Amino acid sequence: MVRENEIRAGEERVEPPAADAAGLVFIGRIHTPWTSRMETPRQGRLDGPVCRIEIFPLWVKALQGLEAYESIEVLYWLHLSRRDLVLQSPKSDGAARGTFSLRSPVRPNPIGTSMVRLVGVAGNIVSVRGLDCLDGTPLLDLKPDRCAFTPLAADRETG
Amino acid sequence: MVRENEIRAGEERVEPPAADAAGLVFIGRIHTPWTSRMETPRQGRLDGPVCRIEIFPLWVKALQGLEAYESIEVLYWLHLSRRDLVLQSPKSDGAARGTFSLRSPVRPNPIGTSMVRLVGVAGNIVSVRGLDCLDGTPLLDLKPDRCAFTPLAADRETG
Secondary structure, eight states: OOOSSOOOTTOEEOOOOOSOSEEEOOOEEEEOSOOSTTTSOSSOOTTSOEEEEEEOGGGGGGGTTGGGOSEEEEEEEOTTOOOOEEEEOTTSSSOOEEGGGSOOSOSSSOEEEEEEEEEEEETTEEEEEOOOOOTTEEEEEEEEOTTTOOOSSOSOOOO | OOOSSOOOTTOEEOOOOOSOSEEEOOOEEEEOSOOSTTTSOSSOOTTSOEEEEEEOGGGGGGGTTGGGOSEEEEEEEOTTOOOOEEEEOTTSSSOOEEGGGSOOSOSSSOEEEEEEEEEEEETTEEEEEOOOOOTTEEEEEEEEOTTTOOOSSOSSOOO
């Protein structure tokens, strides 16, 4: 069952500290076919629908060179998620597990990470397959897939 | 050359907005052998040294079940990185590339992601191989590797 905001049997919450250790900027917005959490898939599929990642104007130059990669990593902010559960019951059956052993959106820092297939870059729009987030999700970052990427600078330098 | 804080030939900065769209909590601290950015490897290796991820007391229960995974994803805050470059020159040779086409720590939201090998969990310490961050790096999240993880709840539910 998709969580609205309830706490289920077996779950445990903590009183979280103020989320002020560091701050984020939203650098774009993700457009997907899924407008309710009921419909959103739990994991993206590389043969799923094409989704459009809109980059806000300030950051568009940072896309230069991204088109060379087939596979990219997307980081986004799960803006509807509660952040205070340490034990969660994904099946609502009372069997609870630690938050760090789940990929649930409910976490102390609700940052989603997906590895997606790049379809194309046009202006400020990056088209990809493989996302699983809600339409309108705020974007935090794009990076080349760590497996495909070779650092340009030497591994270690002394200068 | 490791960046101290300079801007290199060919690079371009923007005036970033206030980083107040969302806030983070630091949930732990990462202990590695690397105490200066000069020594820190650019990419972690799964045969690299064992590093210790310390979880702060509030969140220790959230580790339950993590020991079942061989491979986990670690998210951390690159606290020494500047955040305002859209074009970067990793080799300091004037050849600049877009930030999103690099895995450089310099990014609008300096969040590092690594896929690491789990060595063990004992109390509030998670031991792993494959990290590439500085000693003392603040921890944001731990998740099972998306490839190894099967969602426990059904893919889509209507209830």
